[in-house]
Amino acid sequence: MNHIVAPENCAGCALCANLCPKDAITMVWNKYGFLEPEVNTEACINCGMCLRQCPALEESEQAEKAENHPIAYGAWMKDEDILQQSSSGGIFTALARSVLNEGGIIFGVVWQTPDTAVFTSAETEEELAAMRGSKYVPAIVGKIYRQVKHELKKKRKVLFTGTPCQVYALKKYLKTIPENLLTVDIVCHGTPSRLILQKYIQESELKQNDKVVRVRMREKPEGWDPGLSHIALYFENGSRVSHRSNADSFMQLFLSDTMLNTSCYRCPHRTTSRPGDISICDYWGVANYHPDWPLAQGISGVLVNSERGAEAVESIKEQLIIHPTKSQHIMNRQCPEVLPYPVNRELIFNTLRNGSLKDTKLIACHTKAKRLEREINKMRRKQMRYYLLSFILFGKAKTKYREKRKKILQRMANTQIRLDALKN
Numbered sequence: 001m002n003h004i005v006a007p008e009n010c011a012g013c014a015l016c017a018n019l020c021p022k023d024a025i026t027m028v029w030n031k032y033g034f035l036e037p038e039v040n041t042e043a044c045i046n047c048g049m050c051l052r053q054c055p056a057l058e059e060s061e062q063a064e065k066a067e068n069h070p071i072a073y074g075a076w077m078k079d080e081d082i083l084q085q086s087s088s089g090g091i092f093t094a095l096a097r098s099v100l101n102e103g104g105i106i107f108g109v110v111w112q113t114p115d116t117a118v119f120t121s122a123e124t125e126e127e128l129a130a131m132r133g134s135k136y137v138p139a140i141v142g143k144i145y146r147q148v149k150h151e152l153k154k155k156r157k158v159l160f161t162g163t164p165c166q167v168y169a170l171k172k173y174l175k176t177i178p179e180n181l182l183t184v185d186i187v188c189h190g191t192p193s194r195l196i197l198q199k200y201i202q203e204s205e206l207k208q209n210d211k212v213v214r215v216r217m218r219e220k221p222e223g224w225d226p227g228l229s230h231i232a233l234y235f236e237n238g239s240r241v242s243h244r245s246n247a248d249s250f251m252q253l254f255l256s257d258t259m260l261n262t263s264c265y266r267c268p269h270r271t272t273s274r275p276g277d278i279s280i281c282d283y284w285g286v287a288n289y290h291p292d293w294p295l296a297q298g299i300s301g302v303l304v305n306s307e308r309g310a311e312a313v314e315s316i317k318e319q320l321i322i323h324p325t326k327s328q329h330i331m332n333r334q335c336p337e338v339l340p341y342p343v344n345r346e347l348i349f350n351t352l353r354n355g356s357l358k359d360t361k362l363i364a365c366h367t368k369a370k371r372l373e374r375e376i377n378k379m380r381r382k383q384m385r386y387y388l389l390s391f392i393l394f395g396k397a398k399t400k401y402r403e404k405r406k407k408i409l410q411r412m413a414n415t416q417i418r419l420d421a422l423k424n
């Protein structure tokens, strides 16, 4: 007999399934389009391994290191083809190539079908190419942590990339971290439900009267900026249909933050304290800090979190244009540390299941817009308070409140950008 045992904020990291000594745990899709564990009670010996190690049931240790600001860079590939194919500045490929050149192996995510992403390994340039590009769906982890361990035992150099919850789970699985492992977490504000992509493909197939064979989520025919990058669908008859991300229902629903996994609303990995040796992301808002950098084809934000990470970045500098920057500047436009759980989440999921993408988007974007408006109003009141304090106080106190106000105004501007994007 099988039954679901997932804790409320299960991230679908599959650590439990990899740990189970009897292989009694299978990861299955739940009705919200996320992966969660199902236990075969006949095979289970009640050893408790899964519950003891589950990250969803532990107090966050990550917060303790939050003050440890890492070294940070903005970087982009010199190889223009790779830069074009990558979601951001292509730093992932630079790191992976360096590991492959040493006879190593890469673990990352590829498309299995147009609506399903899965972890696998790459040992050649062709296999690596399939890992490039973000897949905004939960990736099937399978038994990948076991495979990573197997390769590490052979003393091969291993690069593992994934969302922070996956990197964290791998490290828990391994217990001790061998020197031949390099981990790279992708800065992640949340993983959206697979149901969104499934509905998106279903509606597009009906419209085109043809089958979707491939999806690419971050093409750059006009540029990297969210207002310019495209999500593209490729059909069996060879045609391609694409939309600008900021006017596309799939991307708008993803970025409404109303259809993320429940774990993402309580995720401990949003800060500059990170589980990977290196964290990589889009360097959104880079023009505010480095107006002379070329934005057109994408810039990666890179946080270096360990000595091992620093050595790895040092070893790929020849492949990149890379400049130091501040981690706060990179993280400024990322998701806030706390993301409120949407009150009408059930209604939004029901609308998606029974209605159209357009109807779902209307409710989801309205919900997010209301939340952002509330945040902006709160910040407006706060900056006014700081303004008055900086006006009446002197010396250090005056400077302190001026600085605080400057930060709030910057956050307000960033939030306004996110709000405007929803109204497109």
Ligand SMILES: Cc1cc2nc3c(=O)[nH]c(=O)nc-3n(C[C@H](O)[C@H](O)[C@H](O)COP(=O)(O)OP(=O)(O)OC[C@H]3O[C@@H](n4cnc5c(N)ncnc54)[C@H](O)[C@@H]3O)c2cc1C
Binding pocket: 085, 086, 087, 088, 089, 090, 091, 092, 093, 107, 108, 109, 110, 117, 131, 132, 133, 134, 135, 136, 137, 138, 139, 161, 162, 163, 186, 187, 188, 189, 190, 191, 192, 280, 281, 282, 283, 284, 300, 334, 335
């Ligand atoms: C679900 C999700 C949410 C994200 N949220 C943010 C965000 O809030 N802010 C931000 O700046 N960047 C975010 N990113 C990361 C960003 O989209 C780029 O993937 C990242 O900047 C790397 O870009 P690149 O140019 O170096 O490499 P690319 O060549 O684009 O590399 C893609 C890398 O991402 C991995 N990957 C792709 N899809 C998945 C997946 N579903 N699960 C796990 N790993 C995957 C691949 O294995 C590969 O290592 C997110 C990515 C995902 C998958």
Ligand code: SF4
Binding pocket: 005, 006, 007, 009, 010, 011, 012, 013, 014, 015, 016, 017, 036, 037, 050, 053, 054, 055, 056, 057
């Ligand atoms: S959070 Fe990970 S380890 Fe815990 S139940 Fe979910 S899949 Fe298993």
Ligand code: SF4
Binding pocket: 011, 163, 164, 165, 166, 188, 189, 190, 191, 261, 263, 264, 265, 267, 268, 269
């Ligand atoms: S927000 Fe946190 S829990 Fe959600 S996918 Fe990203 S790392 Fe995992």
